[in-house]
Amino acid sequence: MTAHILDGNALAKTLRANFRQEAEALASRGARPGLAVILVGENPASQVYVRNKVNACADAGFYSEKHVFPGDATQADVLAKIRALNADPAIHGILVQLPLPAQFDAEAVLDAIVAEKDVDGFRAENVGALVLGLPCFVPCTPRGAMRLLEEAGVDVAGKEAVIVGRSNIVGKPMAMLLMHAGATVTVCHSRTRDLAAHCRRADILVAAVGKPRFITGEMIKPGAVVIDVGINRLPDGKLCGDVDFDAARVVAGAITPVPGGVGPMTIAMLLANTLESARNSVQNGAGNNA
Ligand SMILES: Nc1nc2c(c(=O)[nH]1)N[C@@H](CN(C=O)c1ccc(C(=O)N[C@@H](CCC(=O)O)C(=O)O)cc1)CN2
Secondary structure, three states, X not given: OOOEEOOHHHHHHHHHHHHHHHHHHHHHOOOOOEEEEEEEOOOHHHHHHHHHHHHHHHHOOOEEXXXXXXXXXXXXXXXXXXXXXXXXXXXXXXXXXXXOOOOOOXXXXXXXXXXXXXXXXOOHHHHHHHHHOOOXXXXXXXXXXXXXXXXXXXXXXXXXXXXXXXXXXXXXXXXXXXXXXOOEEEEEOOOOOOHHHHHHOOOEEEEOXXXXXXXXXXXXOOOOEEEEOOOEEOOXXXXXXXXXXXXXXXXXXXXXXXXXXXXXXXXXXXXXXXXXXXXHHHHOOOOOOO
């Protein structure tokens, strides 16, 4: 028996079609959802993600702006742009594509975005609210992974969830979301001893290490749900995840593919957060007169 495939492309497509209707409804109330994306440098993968984000906005009837800075731009230039976008009523979400070039203090840059427009959910206010279980912008990749679990009817409560990777963008917020949903959560990382033993206990295994095919079939409990967050480009140009998909799919109960799993959900959840921000602006009496 092979694993059920958790199809992120299909779910993202359905969600994005619904967003269009909501965007039109908000536009008629003076708040067409607006996203500003900032890209610094020429990282080819980032260029693709930014292009996909802008195209996704257009498909869903959102307003979007792309601001591209050269790789040798100063932090002051980028901060000035963020300040202008913070004050722009047509913009409900501001996103700085990561990674930033080495000369940037990424934390200081992300911190310059006002919390109400932090649709990536990376600012300390949003991170703190997530930990406390308060309303906040949930980082897009973990939110997308949770939505895939929900769509597949996975009952998270009481399950053993193991996350491999402790990044601020994926591992830590994913741990919070799974914990809030009632899972018993273990976060593994580069210093974890006997990683395979931890993974084999997992009913839900989340791989977010950034190493191609790092999780082998033997590390997976039969019937487990495997969420592969990794996107690794191989020398032949093909993409693969952090999980050895061919080995995993004959052991797991359900698995996300790469490409076509969590990646497309990241962009769908970015639109969901931007929509939420536009809705908040209407509730607070500050549309954009679109
Ligand atoms: N500011 C942010 N920076 C980064 C984030 C983020 O959430 N916010 N996450 C990643 C990159 N990322 C979004 O920005 C992202 C990665 C992958 C995909 C995606 O759709 N992947 C496709 C394959 C695309 C391809 O052909 O390369 C898939 O998995 O099917 C979307 C968004 C780091 N930076």
